[in-house]
Amino acid sequence: MYDMFRSGNGSYNIFSTRDLDFHARHRRLLSGPISEANLKSFEHIVQARGDLAVEKIGLAMKRYGAADVMKWWMFFSTDVIGELTFGDSFRMLEQGKVDSPALRGTRSLTRASANASFRQVNQYARDLQKVAVQGGIRVAFPKVVKLASYLPLPLFSETYAASQRMRSYAEESIRRYERMVAAEPNNPKPTLFSKLFKAGEETMSPPELVADSQAYITAGSDTTAHSLTYLTWAVCRDESIKPRLVKELETLPDGYRDEDLKVLPYLNQVIQETLRLYAAAPALLPREIPTGGCEVDGYWMPGGTVVQTQAYSMHRDPTVYSEPERFNPSRWESPSKEMKDAWMPFGGGARICIGLHLAQLELRIATAKFFRAFPNAKVSRLDGFNNDDMEQVIYFLMYPKGKRCLIQAL
Ligand code: HEM
Incomplete structure (x- = not known):
């Protein structure tokens, strides 16, 4: 499966490689900048993008009576990961028109005054929105997708073309960052990758850099956007949950920071429960038993055996989570060890997100x-x-069936 997620330039990346040394090297080079401590220096970017997303959602609500929050959360997460990875984002939030294609029958997003760059941004948005489905197609029909690079096979050819476009977005963005570094070599804008551009520092080859940045923009946008979409929907539809969350948020001081949010118990329970019931990457994560074999849960597995587990069923084990299909943030007030152990929205072990x-x-x-x-x-x-x-559709990643989530403010 992981081979199918190779970058469009043929390079493996931190996510798709099965080579332990390659993985360890990439993880070592990338972990520091994206660690919890280091992310403090990027918080202002997330805050600013969050403000803009909420402003745009408000405008859409006023104009149409409802906003498609799935679209705006997608623009939010894409802009954040774009700016953190490349030093500049695709500015989806600025360029994304308030017009919502999700409100079918109203104006369309791309109709008016499309210029070349706007079209590109929208192509990028469309490609990102299809990542979940196309990832599934690549895994299920790898040979047909390869064939579709030579023969016109609808759907498969589009899947191939989209993977090539994702690579060129990453290549262009890395080139743009290289130009920024060349213009200001002593003071380049810090990014999650800037260490890798510094002379004298250990780095990776240009195709590897493109492949890893591609992994970031695909793994880091859909997943976060879909989690936020389900969180918004699940809270808005439950009148016992929303007022409690709102009340807690009212206690925040002016100019609050992430440190203030981390200590809010109910907010964090809501997030934890969203990641349980609406895990954005809930499918099987295959692992190969090392040479010599080993025992897994009381069963002897010979070397080379592929074993898999997935968040979808772990998160719905009724012996661990009572009423597993119910969205109930309070279950995390005092979680048992079993609940904590079975919660795996980010995977686990050396390959944890x-x-x-x-x-x-x-x-x-x-x-x-x-x-x-x-x-x-x-x-x-x-x-x-x-x-x-909002029915969950799962290929490798999960998304809501209608690909929209309409929310209104009273
Ligand atoms: C709620 C949001 C997210 C969810 C649910 C999620 C889920 C996951 C899961 C389940 C894995 C393990 C895959 C496996 O074992 O093969 C993973 C790996 C990964 N994720 Fe995330 N992810 C999220 C957000 C992000 C973000 C924001 C980034 C941005 C950098 C990211 C980048 C990655 C990468 C690069 C890997 C591969 C790590 C490795 O193999 O060492 N993810 N993610």
Whole structure:
């Protein structure tokens, strides 16, 4: 499976490699900058993007009666990871028109005054929105996708083309950052990758750098955006949860920082429960038993055997989580050891998500800003939006079936 997630330039990256030394080297080079401590220096970027996202959501609510929060959270997470990775983002939040294609039958996002760069931004948005489905297609039909690079096979050719485009977005962005470093060699804008551009520092080859940055922009946007979308929807539809969260958020001081959010118990329970019931990467994560074999849960496994587990079923084990299908943040008030052990939205072990601190920082900040701005937000019924739109569809990543989530403020 991991081979199918190679970058469009053929290079492996930190996510797709199965080579232990390659992985250890990349993890060592990338971990420091994205650690919890270091992320403090990037918090202002997340705060600023969060403010803009909430402002745009408010404008859309005023204009249409409801906002498609899935779209705006996608622009938010994409802008954050873009700016943190490349020093400059695609500015999706600025350029994304308030017009919402999710409100079917109203104006379309791309119709008016499309110029070349705007079209590119929207192509990028469309490609990102399809990452979850296309990742699944690449895993399920690898040979057909390869064939589709030579033959016109609808769907598969588009999947191939999108993976090539994702690579060129990353290449262009790295080149742009290189130009920024060349213009100001002594004071380049700090990014999660800037250490790798410093003369004299250990680094990686240019194709590896492109491949890792591609891993960041794909792994770091959909996942966070879909988590935020489900969180907003799940809180807005439950009148016993929303007021409690809103009340807690009202206690925040002016100019609050992430440090203030980390200590809010209910906010963090809401996030933890969202990541349980709506895990954004809930599918099987295959692992190969090393040469010589080993015992797994009382079963002897010969070397080379592939074993897999997934968050989807772990998070719904009724012996661990009572009423597992119920969104109940309070279950995390005093969690048992079994609950903590079975919670694996970010995977586990040596391959645990490298972006987990960034994802949680984004979730805390965006949730706080949203519910402080719209304490009376509720799920909209406009344009026939209903629970069916939010049914979870899972390939490798998970997304809501209707690919939209309409929320209105009273
Ligand atoms: C709520 C949001 C997120 C969820 C649910 C999530 C989930 C996961 C999971 C389950 C894995 C393990 C995959 C495996 O074992 O093969 C993973 C790995 C990874 N994630 Fe995330 N992720 C999220 C956000 C992010 C962000 C913001 C980034 C940005 C850098 C990111 C980058 C990565 C990378 C590079 C890996 C591969 C790590 C390795 O193999 O060493 N993720 N993520």
